[in-house]
Amino acid sequence: MNTLILGAGYAGLATATSLKPDPRMTTLLVEQNNYHTFETRLHEAAAHNTRVTVPLVPLLRGTGVHWEQAAVKDVNVDTREVTLKDGRVLTYDTLVVALGSTTNFYRIPGLAENAVELKDIQDADEIFHYVNRAYASDYQGHRDIVVGGAGLTGVELVTELARRAEKLTKARGLPPMNIYLVEAGPKILPVLDDALRAKAQRTLDEYGIHTLTGHRLMKATADSVTVQTQGGQQKVIPAGKIIWTGGIQARDLVKGDRLEKGPGGRIAVDEFLRARGYPEVFVLGDMGLALNEEGHPVPTTAQHAGQQGRVTAGNLRRLARGEALTPYVPSTLGEFVSLGGLMAVGWMKLPWNQKLAITGGMAHVMKRASEWKWRQSID
Numbered sequence: 001m002n003t004l005i006l007g008a009g010y011a012g013l014a015t016a017t018s019l020k021p022d023p024r025m026t027t028l029l030v031e032q033n034n035y036h037t038f039e040t041r042l043h044e045a046a047a048h049n050t051r052v053t054v055p056l057v058p059l060l061r062g063t064g065v066h067w068e069q070a071a072v073k074d075v076n077v078d079t080r081e082v083t084l085k086d087g088r089v090l091t092y093d094t095l096v097v098a099l100g101s102t103t104n105f106y107r108i109p110g111l112a113e114n115a116v117e118l119k120d121i122q123d124a125d126e127i128f129h130y131v132n133r134a135y136a137s138d139y140q141g142h143r144d145i146v147v148g149g150a151g152l153t154g155v156e157l158v159t160e161l162a163r164r165a166e167k168l169t170k171a172r173g174l175p176p177m178n179i180y181l182v183e184a185g186p187k188i189l190p191v192l193d194d195a196l197r198a199k200a201q202r203t204l205d206e207y208g209i210h211t212l213t214g215h216r217l218m219k220a221t222a223d224s225v226t227v228q229t230q231g232g233q234q235k236v237i238p239a240g241k242i243i244w245t246g247g248i249q250a251r252d253l254v255k256g257d258r259l260e261k262g263p264g265g266r267i268a269v270d271e272f273l274r275a276r277g278y279p280e281v282f283v284l285g286d287m288g289l290a291l292n293e294e295g296h297p298v299p300t301t302a303q304h305a306g307q308q309g310r311v312t313a314g315n316l317r318r319l320a321r322g323e324a325l326t327p328y329v330p331s332t333l334g335e336f337v338s339l340g341g342l343m344a345v346g347w348m349k350l351p352w353n354q355k356l357a358i359t360g361g362m363a364h365v366m367k368r369a370s371e372w373k374w375r376q377s378i379d
């Protein structure tokens with residue numbers, strides 16, 4: 001069985017590293033980078049230049065999976081062809097698509113042109129170097145940072161940036177940098193319950209972060225954003241750097257006449273994570289629209305992407321042996337949001353569907369433990 005795995009993020013890498021050499025299988029992993037990125041830690045790289053990538057080659061030893069560094073241009077699931085940006089065309093018997101998501105700028109005027117995203121290590125580098133530059137003694141212009149979107153990424157980023165800004169302010173004796181967190185919705189971190197959200201908000205306040213919930217970002221220029229309150233009042237905030245974490249959409253590289261796409265362009269999949277109408281194509285992670293037992297979309301998280309990869313590896317082995325596939329049953333083990341340094345808030349799942357809320361240092365340990373578990377699973 002000739003299998004292509006596209007993308008070595010959480011879903012694609014979990015698939016590849018859960019495979020073992022098998023004479024019935026030829027598997028090629030195609031990834032544009034020669035490393036895997038711990039995307040869930042990109043905010044740390046943006047604030048502190050923390051290393052959040054790991055080389056791919058050692059991770060694939062003992063898996064029987066070959067790999068090729070190449071960028072996918074498009075995928076045609078009707079003709080079973082994957083076209084690479086270098087012009088080559090690859091074919092497959094079985095395909096695993098795990099190319100992740102891109103930022104959704106919602107066509108807000110000037111935003112795509114003037115805002116940096118936080119999707120890869122280059123984005124993190126840009127933010128890190130900006131903060132350094134903004135604290136140089138000869139820096140001219142606005143220094144403040146506006147982060148759009150108060151979901152997990154936005155909140156994790158502003159708290160780490162605030163810690164770094166605090167250190168630089170003290171070390172260089174310069175006035176503090178203002179950090180604005182702009183959110184159109186009524187609250188930060190909508191995935192958390194009220195008590196945890198209140199704790200997170202208190203931490204943002206302690207850092208001096210200006211949280212503007214109920215403020216829609218209307219327009220961005222090279223050095224400002226315009227926001228609008230629910231009452232229709234507009235305000236211009238000058239900014240040296242604008243960062244947008246307010247939305248994602250599935251990477252739009254797969255074409256097929258019978259493909260069904262849902263919210264955010266995610267490709268609808270069946271209980272085995274196969275694109276509906278294409279039983280030889282598995283679509284995982286941020287690109288796939290898997291449903292949970294209640295029929296709700298499975299969240300776009302690293303946790304679920306990794307689970308999907310492991311289930312798919314098992315199903316690829318079953319396919320090669322001519323056995324029946326095992327369905328994917330999503331399970332959310334917990335959710336933790338880092339709030340800078342050793343602070344975090346979140347919850348973990350207990351038996352009988354109970355949730356245990358955890359805050360502070362212990363929540364930070366839980367978050368680190370889940371990252372460590374991921375690292376162990378791919379090593």
Ligand SMILES: Cc1cc2nc3c(=O)[nH]c(=O)nc-3n(C[C@H](O)[C@H](O)[C@H](O)COP(=O)(O)OP(=O)(O)OC[C@H]3O[C@@H](n4cnc5c(N)ncnc54)[C@H](O)[C@@H]3O)c2cc1C
Pocket residue numbers: 006007008009010011012030031032033036037039040041042043070071072073098099100101118119152153156251284285286287300301302303304305336
């Ligand atoms: C700052 C931040 C913090 C986050 N924190 C958390 C968290 O705490 N917990 C959590 O569960 N989730 C978190 N997430 C979400 C999580 O990172 C994503 O849901 C997860 O990465 C999705 O996995 P994936 O495998 O679908 O895609 P990705 O991990 O994004 O992998 C996609 C891969 O495809 C490759 N690729 C893309 N295009 C091409 C191409 N054309 N050709 C070849 N290769 C290509 C990319 O290089 C990448 O390696 C966070 C995200 C961000 C940005």
